[in-house]
Amino acid sequence: xxxxxxxxxxxxxxxxxxxxxxxxxxxxxxxxxxxxxxxxxxxxxxxxxxxxxxxxxxxxxxxxxxxxxxxxxxxxxxxxxxxxxxxxxxxxxxxxxxxxxxxxxxxxxxxxxxxxxxxxxxxxxxxxxxxxxxxxxxxxxxxxxxxxxxxxxxxxxxxxxxxxxxxxxxxxxxxxxxxxxxxxxxxxxxxxxxxxxxxxxxxxxxxxxxxxxxxxxxxxxxxxxxxxxxxxxxxxxxxxxxxxxxxxxxxxxxxxx
Amino acid sequence: xxxxxxxxxxxxxxxxxxxxxxxxxxxxxxxxxxxxxxxxxxxxxxxxxxxxxxxxxxxxxxxxxxxxxxxxxxxxxxxxxxxxxxxxxxxxxxxxxxxxxxxxxxxxxxxxxxxxxxxxxxxxxxxxxxxxxxxxxxxxxxxxxxxxxxxxxxxxxxxxxxxxxxxxxxxxxxxxxxxxxxxxxxxxxxxxxxxxxxxxxxxxxxxxxxxxxxxxxx
Numbered sequence: 480x481x482x483x484x485x486x487x488x489x490x491x492x493x494x495x496x497x498x499x500x501x502x503x504x505x506x507x508x509x510x511x512x513x514x515x516x517x518x519x520x521x522x523x524x525x526x527x528x529x530x531x532x533x534x535x536x537x538x539x540x541x542x543x544x545x546x547x548x549x550x551x552x553x554x555x556x557x558x559x560x561x562x563x564x565x566x567x568x569x570x571x572x573x574x575x576x577x578x579x580x581x582x583x584x585x586x587x588x589x590x591x592x593x594x595x596x597x598x599x600x601x602x603x604x605x606x607x608x609x610x611x612x613x614x615x616x617x618x619x620x621x622x623x624x625x626x627x628x629x630x631x632x633x634x635x636x637x638x639x640x641x642x643x644x645x646x647x648x649x650x651x652x653x654x655x656x657x658x659x660x661x662x663x664x665x666x667x668x669x670x671x672x673x674x675x676x677x678x679x680x681x682x683x684x685x686x687x688x689x690x691x692x693x694x695x696x697x698x699x700x701x702x703x704x705x706x707x708x709x710x711x712x713x714x715x716x717x718x719x720x721x722x723x724x725x726x727x728x729x730x731x732x733x734x735x736x
Numbered sequence: 737x738x739x740x741x742x743x744x745x746x747x748x749x750x751x752x753x754x755x756x757x758x759x760x761x762x763x764x765x766x767x768x769x770x771x772x773x774x775x776x777x778x779x780x781x782x783x784x785x786x787x788x789x790x791x792x793x794x795x796x797x798x799x800x801x802x803x804x805x806x807x808x809x810x811x812x813x814x815x816x817x818x819x820x821x822x823x824x825x826x827x828x829x830x831x832x833x834x835x836x837x838x839x840x841x842x843x844x845x846x847x848x849x850x851x852x853x854x855x856x857x858x859x860x861x862x863x864x865x866x867x868x869x870x871x872x873x874x875x876x877x878x879x880x881x882x883x884x885x886x887x888x889x890x891x892x893x894x895x896x897x898x899x900x901x902x903x904x905x906x907x908x909x910x911x912x913x914x915x916x917x918x919x920x921x922x923x924x925x926x927x928x929x930x931x932x933x934x935x936x937x938x939x940x941x942x943x944x945x946x947x948x949x950x951x952x953x954x
Contacts, residue, residue: 583819584881592882593834593865675836675866675877690869693771694841 501707508700518702520679521687528595528683529663532602536610536659541652544614545640559615565608570668573605577673597674598681606663610655617651618644653720661713665706738928741778743769745785745843745915746870747808747889751948752783755941756932765842765870773798773920780923781932785843785871785889787916799918805936807951808913809890810844810851812903813878820884825905828852828860828885835860836874836883839867844874847911848887854909875900889913891949914953 547559565573577600581589591597621644629639645652667685674681676690684706691699740759744752749763762769766784770793773779782799784790790802814822820833828835838845845867852860865883868874874886879899893902917936919929935941942952 582882677866690839693767696771
């Protein structure tokens, strides 16, 4: 009995600790503190750059993940580790790396820094690996016998990919993309170093929170509340996608171990 | 010896540890530090790159009466290679120049806007590519060569000699850049904190400030 109540106490403590800062944001904020200008501009920049970055992530990440999931070659695990590295990299290191690579004085000497494209690059760099990682797992989970059946029934590799593999991996891909989207929306460190912060151009929602913190705390709170709401919506989407993915897998007869 | 926690303006990053190496420092933009003190951060002393913020905290009862301990000047810096070929502040008007400045509310950002206004260069603000949260960010981005030009304090430019070239600003356009220091009332080391403030005004600290390019308080 004592052990059980201790368990409950620990759980309650942990739950309160995790929920309290979120509750505190909403307890202290009032949305009419949001001065439409800063928030609107930051929201537009955030949405534009996040969607552009995620389009790139999907377009390049999906074939990359499919290749890595279906091919075994020397150095594959090294490649996978390289792809996953930005996930564990501190964002500030990502910022320095992007400057060293694409800065005006970097290896490639591009004019990217301070442009909206730089935000897209930073977001794609830190969020893309989350998608690719999950997508590899999703493609690996697709039953090979179904792919083989599709091919023996006369469907070409492209048709098989779009009609069989993609629908089967859909749930996992969606979940990975939702994670990447959320991580990209919250991107801060790499963006402020590589793209700078300029209202209406490169200032995303998290950058606006940081800048408003020392100018107008109430506005920072309101911006924070807005980000909490968007993130919560993403999380719900993610959960819905993952639950629908298991139902997809349930119907896939698995013969492999 | 008591180890004090000193919250100091980013432009004091190099010189404060030279003056008193044994203290703990938190260097950031003065307005970020003021906001942190308002939120109850455990600082003993607050040294700001203006007088406005410490005066505000004083009126809120958070710090003791601030005193001005040094002054500074603004200067325009460009990367050593000077990619935008800027030789005078008036070149900042040219379209396409990538100008990096401090954000509004950050002391150097506010001073920069005063300078531009005094020079009749308000339209140069349309060339701003980024608004940084403290002066050292401006310094870093220009020294790295990512920005074409930026406004920093004279003393910041001296810390990256060899990486940047400076363009002077005429004396009559200079804002009044006064640094004020105040003891934080919640400090648990009030006596040591007051001693630190007195020491800053003393001859040894003042000569080190002067050596770093700061000006005598008026």
